[in-house]
Amino acid sequence: MWEQIHSNQRRSAILVIGMGLLLLVLGYVLGLYFMGSTTGGMIIALAVWGIMSLVALFQGDNILLALSRAKKIERDDLPQLYNVVEEMKIAAGLEYMPDIYIIDDPAPNAFATGRNPRKAAVAVTSGLLQILNRDELQGVIGHEISHIKHRDVQLMVISGVLLGTIVLLSWAATRYLFFGALMGGGNRRSSASGGGGYIQIIVLAVGIILMILAPLMAQLLYFAVSRKREYLADASSALYTRYPEGLASALEKLAASKNQLKSANKATAPMFIINPLHKKGMSASNLTSTHPPLAERIRILRSMAGGASLSDYDGAYRQAHGGGKGVMPTSGLAAAPVSLRSATGEKEDNKLDRARQVSDVLWRINRYRTTTCDCGTRLRVPQNFADERIKCPHCGRVTKI
Amino acid sequence: MVAVYVIIGVVVVLGITFAVIYNGLVGRRNEVRNSWAQIDVQLKRRHDLIPNLVEAVKGYMKHERGTLEAVTRARNLAQQETSSGAGKRAQVEGELSSALSRLLAVAENYPDLKANQNFLALQEELTSTENKIGFSRQYYNDSVLRYNNQTQMFPSSIVAGMAHFQAGEFFEVSVAAEREAPKVSFS
Numbered sequence: 001m002w003e004q005i006h007s008n009q010r011r012s013a014i015l016v017i018g019m020g021l022l023l024l025v026l027g028y029v030l031g032l033y034f035m036g037s038t039t040g041g042m043i044i045a046l047a048v049w050g051i052m053s054l055v056a057l058f059q060g061d062n063i064l065l066a067l068s069r070a071k072k073i074e075r076d077d078l079p080q081l082y083n084v085v086e087e088m089k090i091a092a093g094l095e096y097m098p099d100i101y102i103i104d105d106p107a108p109n110a111f112a113t114g115r116n117p118r119k120a121a122v123a124v125t126s127g128l129l130q131i132l133n134r135d136e137l138q139g140v141i142g143h144e145i146s147h148i149k150h151r152d153v154q155l156m157v158i159s160g161v162l163l164g165t166i167v168l169l170s171w172a173a174t175r176y177l178f179f180g181a182l183m184g185g186g187n188r189r190s191s192a193s194g195g196g197g198y199i200q201i202i203v204l205a206v207g208i209i210l211m212i213l214a215p216l217m218a219q220l221l222y223f224a225v226s227r228k229r230e231y232l233a234d235a236s237s238a239l240y241t242r243y244p245e246g247l248a249s250a251l252e253k254l255a256a257s258k259n260q261l262k263s264a265n266k267a268t269a270p271m272f273i274i275n276p277l278h279k280k281g282m283s284a285s286n287l288t289s290t291h292p293p294l295a296e297r298i299r300i301l302r303s304m305a306g307g308a309s310l311s312d313y314d315g316a317y318r319q320a321h322g323g324g325k326g327v328m329p330t331s332g333l334a335a336a337p338v339s340l341r342s343a344t345g346e347k348e349d350n351k352l353d354r355a356r357q358v359s360d361v362l363w364r365i366n367r368y369r370t371t372t373c374d375c376g377t378r379l380r381v382p383q384n385f386a387d388e389r390i391k392c393p394h395c396g397r398v399t400k401i
Numbered sequence: 402m403v404a405v406y407v408i409i410g411v412v413v414v415l416g417i418t419f420a421v422i423y424n425g426l427v428g429r430r431n432e433v434r435n436s437w438a439q440i441d442v443q444l445k446r447r448h449d450l451i452p453n454l455v456e457a458v459k460g461y462m463k464h465e466r467g468t469l470e471a472v473t474r475a476r477n478l479a480q481q482e483t484s485s486g487a488g489k490r491a492q493v494e495g496e497l498s499s500a501l502s503r504l505l506a507v508a509e510n511y512p513d514l515k516a517n518q519n520f521l522a523l524q525e526e527l528t529s530t531e532n533k534i535g536f537s538r539q540y541y542n543d544s545v546l547r548y549n550n551q552t553q554m555f556p557s558s559i560v561a562g563m564a565h566f567q568a569g570e571f572f573e574v575s576v577a578a579e580r581e582a583p584k585v586s587f588s
Contacts, residue, residue, distance in 0.1 A: 083529035
């Protein structure tokens with residue numbers, strides 16, 4: 001566990017420093033072009049870097065949650081979800097209870113974020129809550145809690161914010177440069193020195209290189225959350241729940257879903273438990289570039305027959321890959337054998353109840369008031385509804401709000 | 402002169418090694434204590450929930466007096482043992498678990514009860530508390546194992562012996578039915 005945490009901290013530091021160097025180069029070039037002084041550009045770049053890093057370190061998780069349009073819920077909104085998260089928090093031995101957010105989207109997905117174990121959050125979509133039963137939900141939450149426990153979330157937040165900004169910056173810079181070049185730009189300094197045209201070409205070249213680099217930056221993000229982390233999170237989920245079948249069957253349901261998550265983008269995609277950016281109408285299992293293939297993750301979980309420990313997962317992984325090296329950190333392999341448990345088995349399929357509960361919560365967090373008419377129809381009234389009374393569209397009676 | 406330096410060097414290295422191992426042991430022991438506190442919180446929570454449950458179902462289950470009394474008795478017994486060691490507590494709490502699961506199994510036969518909102522909320526609370534007891538037990542036993550391994554393995558066993566680190570006690574559930582299915586299942 002500790003080697004994973006150290007590796008994450010090291011990667012975070014490399015990212016922050018690397019970003020600083022890159023911004024310095026950018027500032028040097030842009031300063032040369034626009035201000036005629038390299039120091040000025042570099043000072044601005046340093047300031048941008050400082051602000052970005054501070055934002056990433058202290059507000060990154062909130063930004064990512066806001067970007068995903070996640071809304072915070074309390075214990076009483078969804079007691080079962082809260083309980084499942086608390087169960088996994090206990091199983092993982094986390095010290096602090098993470099906040100719980102839900103995203104109003106039919107595409108089933110989930111992610112974890114946070115800047116440290118004290119301030120972490122788990123977000124799930126309403127679609128996920130509707131299609132999963134308790135055991136499956138537990139598997140998914142176990143996976144997310146493992147990302148918090150191993151501090152993967154911190155690295156994700158930092159890399160997400162830093163790389164997101166630099167991609168944006170270089171995009172803006174190249175656009176500016178292109179338009180400038182097209183309109184015979186560079187007037188500002190063309191008269192100042194004879195070599196103006198020469199420098200302009202260099203700047204343009206740098207701009208183009210940065211533009212090519214931008215997608216590579218996004219790719220870097222995917223390396224930061226390498227597949228190894230996903231495997232470790234799956235293995236830990238099995239260890240916490242003692243029930244790998246729960247996560248396996250949840251992943252199966254997620255893979256079959258054809259909905260696309262509306263609020264996800266390239267910078268936030270690697271956070272999710274399954275890739276949210278599959279093409280509309282195509283199932284999520286087809287896309288494999290950022291996440292390990294779902295079919296393989298399911299197969300590994302299902303072949304953990306002997307027990308729920310990390311070494312059992314490692315064995316199953318090696319079996320799926322025809323021998324060779326495992327994926328678990330060596331420190332996790334020495335633990336004692338861990339036995340599996342059996343399913344809790346929800347007796348009836350209460351999918352409808354779950355759907356109703358989730359929609360109730362969504363109305364509530366969107367600040368709608370609910371009144372029940374005498375005929376049994378539930379009326380949802382937006383907060384800014386001015387009238388005191390409302391006519392029931394079902395039976396025509398007038399009800400006071 | 403050289404010999405003196407060598408001796409001082411050896412003593413310093415030994416001292417540092419001792420301190421590192423000692424701190425490691427203290428860390429593990431604190432982990433065991435923290436995880437024990439986790440179990441304790443959940444067990445207390447269950448003790449608090451049971452009177453409410455009994456109160457909620459009493460009106461409906463007139464013919465199940467024996468089952469109800471068994472739960473109350475087991476709960477009172479468990480409450481008397483709250484300051485005992487892990488082994489003894491595991492035993493009485495295990496009995497409470499099985500009495501409770503019998504009660505909740507019988508409750509399945511009362512449709513009126515299953516329509517009662519108060520009962521349903523209590524049921525989710527109780528299921529989850531059972532799960533949390535299970536998960537905190539897992540984590541506690543894992544940390545006891547890690548701590549015990551460290552007190553028994555060379556070279557930390559020497560430090561553990563000198564500083565009187567005692568082996569931790571596992572929280573093992575002795576009732577057969579409980580071990581089979583650690584969770585109460587209903588929905």
